Amino acid sequence: MPGSWDTHFKQLLAHSAQDYATWLVDGAVIEEELSPQLEIIRNADSLYAMRIKDARYGLHLEFQTHRDTMMAHRLLEYNVLAGSKFKYPIYSVVIFLRKDTITLTSPYVIYNHKGREILRFHFDIIKLWEIPTAELFQKRLKGLLPLAPLTREGARREVVEEAITELLKGDPDKNKDSLSLLYGITSLVFDKQTDKQWLNGRFGMLEDLLNDSWAFRELRQRGEEAGWKQGMQKGLQEGLQEGLQEGLQQGLQEGLQQGLQEGLQQGMLKNLQSFVQLRFPDLLPLVEQYTQTPIAEELLNTLVLQVGLAKTEAEARQHLLAGLHRS
The missing domain is CATH 3.30.300 (GMP Synthetase; Chain A, domain 3)
Structure with missing residues (x-):
């Protein structure tokens, strides 16, 4: 870290x-x-x-x-x-x-x-x-709560939920940076996909509060950049490998070009998935449909921007459905 x-x-x-x-x-x-x-x-x-x-x-x-x-x-x-x-x-x-x-x-x-x-x-x-997790909560010091997932019994949903509840008491605006750090730390601790989905959904409910938090904005940006980079790397690698295989029949250059193009598409698709998982996790099944059909690079780029700027889940759903009809 x-x-x-x-x-x-x-x-x-x-x-x-x-x-x-x-x-x-x-x-x-x-x-x-x-x-x-x-x-x-x-x-x-x-x-x-x-x-x-x-x-x-x-x-x-x-x-x-x-x-x-x-x-x-x-x-x-x-x-x-x-x-x-x-x-x-x-x-x-x-x-x-x-x-x-x-x-x-x-x-x-x-x-x-x-x-x-x-x-x-x-x-x-x-x-x-x-440190026993209960001991940390017994201190009743809100500044310590972002550390709760790192304590002895802390890598559990109920611990994170209790920390969220405590940080929302009183004036939540004073604790929004602590909430953002709690999210960031927990995301590094949770290993199971089901726990990660719960975490994204739980903090998605707090997005209006956390949007003004510098910590949340930076964590979200880092997550998006990591997703983009991972998607680009994976896509480029897979595309390059496919390109090399086809190059045995069609020539190395043609295969490399195809690999790079598919890599860019994979990267943008990964970025779209990251946006949806963070902001509107219930819409992930819609995004999965995009992985089953060829999508134009321009359309994927537009969808990333539209979902990233969407104010509501309904608005994001509308953009995703429209994109499927256009593909």
Whole structure:
């Protein structure tokens, strides 16, 4: 989950820093974000000033989304630099999302060439897959709820439904980015196709609320781009293979041309399926009919735009039916 997921988790902290401080450090009260004041800090890290009783401390948080063998050394570097700049102790906490990303233990110890210890750095490690799901909900901290699917018993529909229900309580507008991240994280956790269809349908009911969420827009765009890319790659590969086989009889160039054309059509069809699955999953059987008959490239391109811009399921259905009649 590297890349833009770092940005998503950083934004989650920006909206819910106090929730995470309450969870991780007893009695901590967040006072301000310090990340912009420390030039070395990466996009994946967040640094906050917090007060515990009458003393000020720093809280350095990082969500670990991928393997990083230099992480312990980097944590030490940030801790020392932040402590030197702000003149108070820094708590460093790493939240691991998956077992396959963990690469370190605490404390981090450095030895000299004779094996003598010269430095010992302590930091906290949170392994989400070891945290009981019920325990996370018992905290009653909404900022933690997008993480629920990653907890010990979290990869279940009822857990996601409970998280949605809690985030919709009060003022849902305040939690729409958290809802969007809950959707994105759950989509990575659910393996079964039936669970994925349920997830898309459930969040499709919240689309009007989530459309204004930057996180939802970016997640949807990434999903569409991934679907397009996957469709293009698969289509090009299948088309190229078919083209090569036909090239034994008709010539290599003719086969390659046909393969590329079919690849483009497969890519656009995959993109159409992605749009419909995300926005109007009940219409997927209609899209399946397009896979059983040759469709003009221009028509597929038009349908992708029409379904993407459709405001209602009825409008999208009308476009899909009209396309079938034209094909």
